[in-house]
Amino acid sequence: MKDTSPAIGKKHTPAILVGVIGGFIVIAIFIVGTIHMVSAAHSDTQDAVHSVSSFYLDELAGRREQVVSSNLQREIEDLQVAVGLLTEDDLSDAEHLQAFQARMKKLYRLEKFAFVDTDGIIYTSMGTQDNIADYSFDYKTIAGPEISILNLESADKKVIIAVPLEGIEFEGKEFCVCFMEIDIDVMLQGVSVSSDEQGTTFCNIYSDNGIALSNTVLGGLAVEDNLLEALEHAEFDPGYSYQQVLDDFANKNSGAVSFNYNGIEETLAYVPVEGTEWMLTYLIRESIISDQVSSISDNIISRSIIQMLLVAVVLIAMFGFIIFQIRKNASLSIAKETSEAENRIKQEEMEQRLELQTKLLEEEKKRSQQDSMITAMSADYRSVG
DSSP, rough: OOOOOHHOOOOOOOHHHHHHHHHHHHHHHHHHHHHHHHHHHHHHHHHHHHHHHEEEEEHHHHHHHHHHHHHHHHHHHHHHHHHOOOOOOTTSHHHHHHHHHHHHHHTOOSSSEEEEEEOOOEETTEEEOGGGGSSSTTTTTTTTTEEEETTTTSSSSSEEEEEEEEEEEETTTTEEEEEEEEHHHHTTTTTEEOTTSSSSSEEEETTTSBBBSSOOOOGGSSSSSSHHHHTSSSSEEEOOHHHHHHHHHHHHEEEEEEETTEEEEEEEEEEEEESSSSSEEEEHHHHHHHHHHHHHHHHHHHHHHHHHHHHHHHHHHHHHHHHHHHHHHHHHHHHHHHHHHHHHHHHHHHHHHHHHHHHHHHHHHHHHHHHHHHHHHHHHHHOEE
16 A cells, blocks of 8 residues: 655645745734834924924014014104103203103113213213213214114123104203113013923024023023024034024024034024014924924834734734644645545455455356266266266
8 A cells, every 4th residue: 555645745835835934924024114114204203393393483483573673663663752752841951851761761661761962971860971882872973773782791681772863952962862771671571582381492582693682592401601602512404504503693694504402403593683683583492392293103103013013913823823724634635535545445455355256256156067067967977878
């Protein structure tokens, strides 16, 4: 009897091998796809945050600059109105002039409301001063409204708004300038160093040489007292440079730069404030926003990974079950074929035995017939004899 089971087993081996290889390929695709998805998600998050940040910073900076410009223009108009309220009675003597100045200070919430004569003497509600050199405007050549900062290098900064005067005389002196002095915190209240609740965006105003009017640099993150000095230590993103900021501040150009400062990704937009030497800036901390966005995308990715793992487990179970079924079917098929082969052999043996028995019977029958014939012939012979 010939054993055919090894050949039958080999017949099923390629199918099992293909199933195993296919399963590993599917699992590998899931793993590679998940890694690629995570990497692409983080990259897309950074790009999206940067694009949105740049768009909104330009918009916010432009709008806030309009607010500051409007506030300054309103202060100039208030100063001109105050000068228009000046009467001959107010100019009659020092007492009346100082009383008028005190009323203007109270009315417009000013630190100082003063006049300057052609000799550079300053007239205030408290008396006269001779410190005209402390102020940036030139009282001899001023031709229109000018806005400047007093005590720029100190914490006690004041906004100075000055307008030229003509035809106003007091005690034989001619007033050539009227100016108001406003505390910087009052002037910039609700404008500078205002941030959202999450601390992601900051608005500030700087002088053209980088000094913060609010005494806070980069939303309080920088240890330097000067924006331009702080940015010198920043790592700028591709396409941006420190020189770009210097040139824009020097030429009063609007612009935006992205950089990393103290490990925090930030984007800074800046626009010149009309009628001043100031630059209004809007800062957004992209790293905080991207972290918040990433936390959401990470949760989505985590759930996706869990789903993929569950799918992989199901696939592995399915492939395992399929392989088990293939092997089981192969075993059953081998057993069936073996049984059939054995049955065929037994049947063949039985047929051979039957054939042999038939031949034996036929031969026995022939011998019986021959014996009968011989017996009959013998009887006939004896009867004849």
